[in-house]
Amino acid sequence: MGEKTTSTVIERGMRIEELLSLPVRVDLNTANRALCLGRTKGFQLARAGQYPVPVKKIGQAYRVNRADLLRELGCDPGDSGRAETVSSSSR
Numbered sequence: 001m002g003e004k005t006t007s008t009v010i011e012r013g014m015r016i017e018e019l020l021s022l023p024v025r026v027d028l029n030t031a032n033r034a035l036c037l038g039r040t041k042g043f044q045l046a047r048a049g050q051y052p053v054p055v056k057k058i059g060q061a062y063r064v065n066r067a068d069l070l071r072e073l074g075c076d077p078g079d080s081g082r083a084e085t086v087s088s089s090s091r
Contacts, residue, residue, distance in 0.1 A: 022066045031064035
């Protein structure tokens with residue numbers, strides 16, 4: 001009864017393959033996950049203008065550019081081939 005199953009564990013962060021496969025612009029929840037931010041903290045930072053990357057508000061929704069996320073995480077968006085090679089060779 002006290003055992004945790006893997007289906008109840010929420011994964012935080014994203015693997016490089018997931019980051020590179022994101023669309024050009026993502027919603028704030030996706031950006032929060034990539035940056036290991038909780039939903040509440042991410043929205044607080046966005047509203048206060050203190051989010052780690054530039055955020056664009058479109059209507060009621062916040063959007064973040066994939067390239068900005070990759071830069072913040074230390075991945076060069078123009079160097080995706082190298083990142084995939086490094087990631088797959090480290091396994």
